[in-house]
Amino acid sequence: MVIEGRSLGQIAWMRLRRDKVAMGGGIVVVFLILLAIVGPHLVQNPNVYNSNLIDPTFLRPKGAFGGISVAHPLGVEPQTGRDLLARIVVGAQYSLLIAFLATVLAVSIGTFFGVVAGYSGGWLDSLIARAMDVFLAFPLLVFALALAGVIPSSAFGLSGNSLRIAVLIFVIGFFNWPYMGRIIRGQTLSLREREFVDAARSLGARGPYILFRELLPNLVAPILVYATLLIPTNILFEAALDYLGVGLYVPTPTWGQMLSSAVQNGFYSIDPEYMLVPGLTIFITVMAFNLFGDGLRDALDPRTR
Amino acid sequence: MKRRSTFAVTAVGAIAALVISACSSSGTSSSTPTSTTGAAAFNAGVTSVVNPSSAKGGTLTLALSSTPDSFDPGNTYYAWVLDFVNLYTMPLFMYKSCPGTCGAQLVPDLATDLGTVSDNGLTWTFHIQPNVKYEDGTVVTSQDVKYAVERTYDRTVMANGPTYYQVLLADPKYPGPYKDRAKNLMGLTSVQTPDATTIVFHLLAPFPDLPYVLAFPNTSPVPAAKDTGSNYQLHPLSTGPYKFQSYQLNKQLTLVPNTQWNPATDPNAKQLPSKIVVNLNVNQADVDNRLLAGDIAADAQGTGVAAAAQARILANPNLKANADSAFTGRAWFAYLNTKVAPMNNLHCREAVEYAVNKVNVQTAWGGPAAGGAIASTLMPPVIAGYKSFDLYNALSKPTGDITSAKQQLAQCGQPNGFSTNLSYRSDRPKETAAATAIQASLAQAGIKVTLKGFPSGSYYTNFAGAPAYVHSHDIGIAMGGWSADWPNGFGFLDELVAGNTIAPTGNTNIAELNDPVINNLFTKSNTITGDARTAIWSQIDMQLMKDAAVLPMVYARSLDYRAPSMTNAYIWDQFGMYNYAVLGVKS
Numbered sequence: 046m047v048i049e050g051r052s053l054g055q056i057a058w059m060r061l062r063r064d065k066v067a068m069g070g071g072i073v074v075v076f077l078i079l080l081a082i083v084g085p086h087l088v089q090n091p092n093v094y095n096s097n098l099i100d101p102t103f104l105r106p107k108g109a110f111g112g113i114s115v116a117h118p119l120g121v122e123p124q125t126g127r128d129l130l131a132r133i134v135v136g137a138q139y140s141l142l143i144a145f146l147a148t149v150l151a152v153s154i155g156t157f158f159g160v161v162a163g164y165s166g167g168w169l170d171s172l173i174a175r176a177m178d179v180f181l182a183f184p185l186l187v188f189a190l191a192l193a194g195v196i197p198s199s200a201f202g203l204s205g206n207s208l209r210i211a212v213l214i215f216v217i218g219f220f221n222w223p224y225m226g227r228i229i230r231g232q233t234l235s236l237r238e239r240e241f242v243d244a245a246r247s248l249g250a251r252g253p254y255i256l257f258r259e260l261l262p263n264l265v266a267p268i269l270v271y272a273t274l275l276i277p278t279n280i281l282f283e284a285a286l287d288y289l290g291v292g293l294y295v296p297t298p299t300w301g302q303m304l305s306s307a308v309q310n311g312f313y314s315i316d317p318e319y320m321l322v323p324g325l326t327i328f329i330t331v332m333a334f335n336l337f338g339d340g341l342r343d344a345l346d347p348r349t350r
Numbered sequence: 351m352k353r354r355s356t357f358a359v360t361a362v363g364a365i366a367a368l369v370i371s372a373c374s375s376s377g378t379s380s381s382t383p384t385s386t387t388g389a390a391a392f393n394a395g396v397t398s399v400v401n402p403s404s405a406k407g408g409t410l411t412l413a414l415s416s417t418p419d420s421f422d423p424g425n426t427y428y429a430w431v432l433d434f435v436n437l438y439t440m441p442l443f444m445y446k447s448c449p450g451t452c453g454a455q456l457v458p459d460l461a462t463d464l465g466t467v468s469d470n471g472l473t474w475t476f477h478i479q480p481n482v483k484y485e486d487g488t489v490v491t492s493q494d495v496k497y498a499v500e501r502t503y504d505r506t507v508m509a510n511g512p513t514y515y516q517v518l519l520a521d522p523k524y525p526g527p528y529k530d531r532a533k534n535l536m537g538l539t540s541v542q543t544p545d546a547t548t549i550v551f552h553l554l555a556p557f558p559d560l561p562y563v564l565a566f567p568n569t570s571p572v573p574a575a576k577d578t579g580s581n582y583q584l585h586p587l588s589t590g591p592y593k594f595q596s597y598q599l600n601k602q603l604t605l606v607p608n609t610q611w612n613p614a615t616d617p618n619a620k621q622l623p624s625k626i627v628v629n630l631n632v633n634q635a636d637v638d639n640r641l642l643a644g645d646i647a648a649d650a651q652g653t654g655v656a657a658a659a660q661a662r663i664l665a666n667p668n669l670k671a672n673a674d675s676a677f678t679g680r681a682w683f684a685y686l687n688t689k690v691a692p693m694n695n696l697h698c699r700e701a702v703e704y705a706v707n708k709v710n711v712q713t714a715w716g717g718p719a720a721g722g723a724i725a726s727t728l729m730p731p732v733i734a735g736y737k738s739f740d741l742y743n744a745l746s747k748p749t750g751d752i753t754s755a756k757q758q759l760a761q762c763g764q765p766n767g768f769s770t771n772l773s774y775r776s777d778r779p780k781e782t783a784a785a786t787a788i789q790a791s792l793a794q795a796g797i798k799v800t801l802k803g804f805p806s807g808s809y810y811t812n813f814a815g816a817p818a819y820v821h822s823h824d825i826g827i828a829m830g831g832w833s834a835d836w837p838n839g840f841g842f843l844d845e846l847v848a849g850n851t852i853a854p855t856g857n858t859n860i861a862e863l864n865d866p867v868i869n870n871l872f873t874k875s876n877t878i879t880g881d882a883r884t885a886i887w888s889q890i891d892m893q894l895m896k897d898a899a900v901l902p903m904v905y906a907r908s909l910d911y912r913a914p915s916m917t918n919a920y921i922w923d924q925f926g927m928y929n930y931a932v933l934g935v936k937s
Binding site for chain 2 (some may be wrong): 092097099102104105123124125126205290294295306311312314
């Protein structure tokens with residue numbers, strides 16, 4: 046009888062599968078990603094006005110619950126009659142795209158500087174650590190508002206929404222890297238003193254080799270976990286920027302902008318459903334990513350239980 | 351027990367911040383203010399004075415979602431500011447303070463009478479009241495009126511406001527007092543002041559409507575020694591019942607009674623509240639909620655409540671009794687630029703005219719009750735001489751005529767459509783909704799429109815009203831609204847479509863239409879009077895629609911709400927909103 050050894054990954058997967066809550070979150074996450082990729086091709090045009098569905102006196106959708114019907118399963122927007130399902134689905138694409146790419150950016154910068162700082166120590170460590178403190182103390186929202194105000198309508202060969210997306214990814218990603226950097230630095234500090242690193246060093250391995258062949262593979266787990274947990278923060282931040290009017294251009298449907306129009310036009314008082322839909326969507330998305338991220342961490346690193 | 355990650359905590363914190371900011375910006379009260387007088391009724395303010403009172407005291411609070419172009423009487427063109435400045439200015443003429451059509455009647459304000467004109471129609475002489483004082487006690491002279499006119503010539507400092515003087519008066523090249531090299535800054539030779547109470551205007555050609563032009567607040571006296579150029583808006587020297595106590599740009603204006611003001615010289619204004627506060631840049635839903643809760647007296651912008659408040663008001667008889675659905679004489683439309691490719695091709699502009707779904711646009715403006723009726727002409731029906739016609743099937747096919755649009759696109763050489771930009775004021779929710787409605791319906795004809803939102807305060811100064819900006823940014827379509835500068839066709843149409851009104855900044859002929867047919871009709875209109883003159887307005891209207899220079903949207907109605915505490919409230923016909931200079935508050 047052969048007893049098969051199980052790899053770390055297999056063990057983690059087994060643990061993760063047993064965690065029902067995390068799996069639930071994971072399924073929602075996978076569904077959202079699929080929705081964001083294929084959904085926009087399946088729904089109707091999110092920008093088409095349907096004034097025939099709007100009560101001309103009160104400007105709210107005809108019918109109950111925000112005008113829910115077979116053609117418009119989530120109802121329509123007050124005043125314009127645009128399909129809510131289409132706006133949510135297309136909005137998911139923008140929200141997730143920006144949040145994912147911003148996370149990739151934050152994780153890349155954070156990991157690089159975290160490993161370098163943690164491994165090198167000395168003045169370089171102090172310098173990077175202070176830089177991270179500066180970034181953490183930076184009033185990010187204010188900076189984002191100011192930056193969106195001064196960005197011209199075209200720059201770096203981009204214009205319109207593509208430029209805005211690039212700016213949002215940059216702002217959100219670039220200013221979130223210290224969170225990642227600190228965690229990675231801490232992990233590196235403890236790993237650097239472990240025996241296998243000493244062993245590699247005594248065999249003549251040099252800095253880059255130790256960094257990328259010895260340390261980095263051991264950092265994959267925390268990187269994966271915290272990246273998963275960074276995504277919902279970034280989704281929220283993107284929604285907040287959209288809400289404040291420095292996100293994507295009108296009429297691009299985004300979740301934050303839908304919330305903003307519900308509040309600023311006062312639609313919440315005549316058609317609460319219109320505010321509920323994007324609000325719940327953001328809530329479910331953030332919840333799912335957080336549950337999945339927590340489960341992932343428990344699976345990869347049981348000591349944190 | 352699982353330990354929740356710091357990320358989850360910050361995420362929750364962000365949600366909380368979002369919710370808190372949402373709540374604080376809409377401190378709504380669900381209690382319904384009950385009317386305490388029998389005088390208030392739906393639309394009562396359109397024809398009568400609601401809550402007439404001469405009680406003094408209290409604070410009158412107004413608010414609006416945007417900012418003024420300027421509070422400087424020489425540098426504004428927004429209707430609500432033209433109405434509002436009567437609280438602290440005395441132009442030569444003004445409109446009579448009374449409800450109904452009486453409010454379109456021109457009366458002397460600083461002037462003593464309607465003036466005299468020479469036989470050839472070129473020289474107008476006016477006398478001003480001798481004993482009007484500024485807030486600092488100095489006496490107003492006719493030289494101050496002349497100086498006020500002079501300063502409007504420098505469009506680099508006074509970018510907004512009408513351009514009539516440069517066209518009408520005899521020295522159009524005058525650079526304005528800030529660049530004038532004359533010693534006493536009295537270089538404008540076409541305006542003369544023989545003595546301290548007389549002012550004479552010399553015109554290039556006869557112009558029967560001159561007194562209307564002089565009813566703009568830019569004839570309100572400005573002492574040259576006190577003029578601070580573009581900073582004058584921070585504290586214009588008052589001649590009216592109120593003076594500036596403090597003004598924080600884009601935030602708040604506070605007015606207090608002007609002790610030097612003499613009611614005998616200014617019978618069309620009142621000095622009732624002990625303080626007037628205008629809050630600027632308040633979220634529109636917040637304005638509406640505070641209005642319905644009775645915290646503020648009126649929306650200073652005077653263009654009506656937003657969609658949600660509209661629904662609440664029309665559904666509740668108690669609230670409805672405090673509302674006026676005023677036909678404002680305003681038109682909402684979009685300029686179709688005649689110089690920006692490919693919109694410089696008539697057929698491309700005609701395609702836009704046909705393709706837009708006018709019902710969607712009307713709903714965006716607030717529907718028939720609060721937005722207005724679908725328009726097929728630029729000139730609204732209240733203007734004498736209005737004739738109805740429908741060149742682009744706006745009335746016969748209100749949901750858009752894509753077939754005709756496609757034909758025009760083919761004739762334009764753009765059978766698959768084209769791309770252009772549309773400018774709008776992003777701090778106005780209804781205008782934003784209308785802009786996206788146009789974008790969505792033009793997309794169905796293959797015309798790809800990119801929206802460019804700008805703030806109201808600088809929309810005409812730096813963006814849509816600056817042809818250089820319009821050209822360099824390819825703005826083919828620009829949202830606009832207009833009410834007559836004075837109640838006839840000339841006053842409505844001239845600044846919108848006459849070729850000689852195109853200005854480098856603060857431009858209101860945003861289509862840059864310079865059609866000789868129209869220009870000649872305007873010239874002709876100044877040589878004739880009576881019905882023949884009135885007939886010209888509709889001809890100009892027809893010609894500009896043939897040029898497809900303007901896409902009419904609605905003849906505007908606005909649903910205005912007057913707080914029950916506000917006294918002497920009525921819609922002032924000339925401006926289509928409440929007369930701010932006579933309001934009072936119940937204490």
